[in-house]
Amino acid sequence: MLRYFCKTVSAHWRTNPVLYGLTVLGVALGVASVISIRILNQSAVASFAAGVRTIGGAADVVVTGKAGTLPDAFYPLVRGTPGVAAAWPVFESTVTVEGRPGTFARLLGVDLLAPSPELWEALSAFAPGAAAVGGRGWAAATPELARTMGWVPGDRFKVRDGAGVRELRLGALIDFERWGASGGGRALVMDIAGAQSLFGGAGTLHRIGVTAAEGADVPALAARIEERLGGRVDAVTPSERTGQARQLLGAFRLNLTALSLVSLVVGTFLVFSSMRACLVRQRREFGVLRSLGSTPAQVLALILGEAALLGVLGVVIGILAGYWTAVWNLDAVSSTLTNVYMLREIESLEVSGGTLALAVLAGLGGALSGTLLPALDVWRRDTRTLLDTLPARSAGTAVTRTLFRLGLLLVAGAVGWYWFIGWRWRLTGFVLSTAVLLCLPLVTPWLVQRLTGRVRVPDFGFRYGVRSLGATLANTSFSVSSLAMAVCLLVGITLLVESFRETLVRWVNRSLTADVFVTATVGARPGPNATLSPRLVERLAGGPDVEDVAPLRRLVLRVEGRRLAVVGVDLGRPAARRRLALLSSGDAVGRAVRDRGVLIGEPLSRGASVTVGDTVEIEGPAGPVRLPVSGVYRDYTQGGSVTMDLGLMAETLGSGSLTSIALVLRPGADPEAVAAGIESRYPRDSLRVRSNRRLKEDIFNVFDQTFAVTRILQVMSLIIAACAITLTLLVVAQEKASEIALYRTLGAFRRQVFLLFVSKGTAMAFLGLTLGFAGGIGLGAILIFVIQKSYFGWSIEWTWPWLPLAGEALAIVCAAVLASLYPAFRASRTPANELCHADA
């Protein structure tokens, strides 16, 4: 039998290389789609973790200020805490390299004389002498940054932060990561005093890294540091920071998870249908073998052996293709990480053992499991049936109806469970989504059978093609349900993204009504320690085009255990009342002013289970403060925010300068010109000045970049549509060669057969689209009303994005028609005497 196996495999390759090649390609594409996304996902997560290491250095504990920054004076206190072996202060900023917009670098100011032995050793090896490294403008760069920029030691270059352009001199190239010190892929390290002086942060630190003494209890040490500094700092371990980073990147990771799910569907489908296509061709051969005395087990072994062989080939090619796909998409994902989240980019792709195992599982497992059902079908059928040239229908109505009822029951059960119990559980949305996705393949066979069975056939055209789909129910259902699942995911995510965007548009339009926004910055980004001097505010308010000024003071504090923005505004101003989209009823703003309460964002309300009438605890610089909640407003920031009256803020959290102001201009004034005028007039102040239009653009750029990765979804759906239809029609063309020959004998032209197959492909696309849209609407509702609320606490208003949905539908139908062309061409070449061969 082994000899027969070898002979038959090589004969199959020789006689039908196209179909065999397609089968291997199908498996390879499936594997590639699964692992490429996984590689990107893992590499992104590794980058998050590395980003946390970058922020934390090799510290056991990282100390940051509750108000965002730390005064220099805290450093000796931290270093003197019992259990601290070493501590080093860090000043940090993010800069862009002048002349290279979009190239970010993390600038770190470190105390080169602090007991951070690895770093000191690294620096000394390249630039002996503290005087050299401490010189004004001296900076060490990572080799990667220098390579990207084409710098060599001794070069002078300029960097830009919010305050302006600074010139630095490259003193050394140091691979900081190699030394386990804080750095990252694109980093510049300077002496802390030089960095503070150059980048406008004298006396300010961003964190203090701490190494615990040997044998010290790290969590206890963190608690001791917090206590020693009077609760004005957060002392956290790197693992806690990783958790925070994961939370920060929630939306982005959700995207990648959705993509992984799609890729798994694509992969499994491609592998499954590729093997099925291959097997159909051999059905009669197995009949002959059985008639010659082979046992069913021998035939089963032959089928599975060949599947395994093709699977292995596909896995090998798929791993290579997947890796290159990940490389190809690296820039898109990487730029999102750096530009949106200010984390470092993905520097290297992580191909773990788990990823390779998944590739083998998806490819080989998919090939074998995809083969198993048709193989078992061959195994249980009698020899005569296998030899039939026109096999009968595959499934009866009773079976398909049972599956249909099971599908409905599954969804009804999931909804019922959610309604009574599951709503309390955070993962419940994923249970509902899975139920919707699994329902689709269960309801498809019966629906296809019913819909195609009801089609009247007036001619041998489109409707005959639709009707005959019911005759190949197993193939058709598989193809239609795979397509429906892909469309379902696509539609669901499109509904989520577009509804979210539309909600954001309304929210932004309501919140941002002023003409020009002026924000104080430290480095390139706004920070709680970046403030506007009262004199500057006065000058800006007195500008010739300025009619009114709305003040805002923003602090980052711990609220109910979460680090959130606490915003102070003048709640007495009508504009301030208008800009908050309140969810609670009544005059919440008036209540807040009257009762000395705060208004909280929806994510905080949901996350901390706090609502109107409750109180929230805010850890201010002078200690915790508890304030009543007067209202809840729509809020699309990560984790939420707190808004209070400026007066109350000064009373309870200490007085301080404003962090930004919004200018309302006189009628006829040009906001762009005013913004440009302020920037040029106050170049030494660290300001970010943006017109209303520019600010909105920036907000939507970030949004679009966050969800840009979903475009891969559209491409994948098209690939699914095309592959599903091509493979299914190729299977049908093989399986139904005798039937096509009969049509030809009875007088059907080649073009009629061609159009018949294109009709079948188009009909499958429409069936998949219809089912997918129905499922997608359900999935969209789950994503918007369940998952988003439970994960992010955001209320998103449902929107029908007709145009994007119509575009996607059109693209899928076009892909389906194109995908039908080759199988249709092959089918149309079926000679009429094929049928007579069967008789011979």
Place this chain on the structure above:
Amino acid sequence: MDASALNFTDVSKVYDGAGSAERYALRDVTFDIAPGKTVAIVGRSGSGKSTLLHLAAGIDVPTRGSVAVYGAALNGLGETERTRLRRRDIGFVFQLFHLLPHLTVRDNVALPDLIAGVRERTYRERVAALLERVGLPDRAGDPVAGLSGGEMQRVAICRALLRRPRLLLADEPTGSLDDASGQVVMDLMLQMVAEEGATLVYATHSRELAAMADRTLRLHSGILEAESDASE
């Protein structure tokens, strides 16, 4: 009236054999069949009976020689024209019936008209009449899977005769049936062909069935060995 229903003149069909050797399926076959006649092609398996029928139906082309159906030389026709001729003038009955399992009895019979783009109201009565003629009027709406072998072949004959072909070709039409059923089917086919005024050419192994034809052509290894006329 046409001079002949089917004319073969020095027809050879050669297939590539092992190596460079050629294998003759038919060699220099010449005959002429008058309209309205029934002709049996007899011979052993591999003698070239099926090849002859394929050439006559225009689903294969001769290597040499010419084939003409009611005066239309198939050699000169392209694929589309041969299909058009087959649609218009030729019916075919297969040994294994080749009914489509996903269609009902009625739809199987109507298939040639469906392919030809004929409207249902035009062929509805004709289909009913044919099924009535073969004794299956009550089975019109049934799936074909439930039919016996004899019934299936009767449906196949109805399908072949639906478009009133002038030439009916049948390849071992009783080959899958027992003797009794085969005899019934053959009788029915001959009667219907006579009623329709068509010419029938059928291949068979059976001497008895061959004897029912007006004329018999005997093939041996692709060569037409003998002809006999029932009137002789």
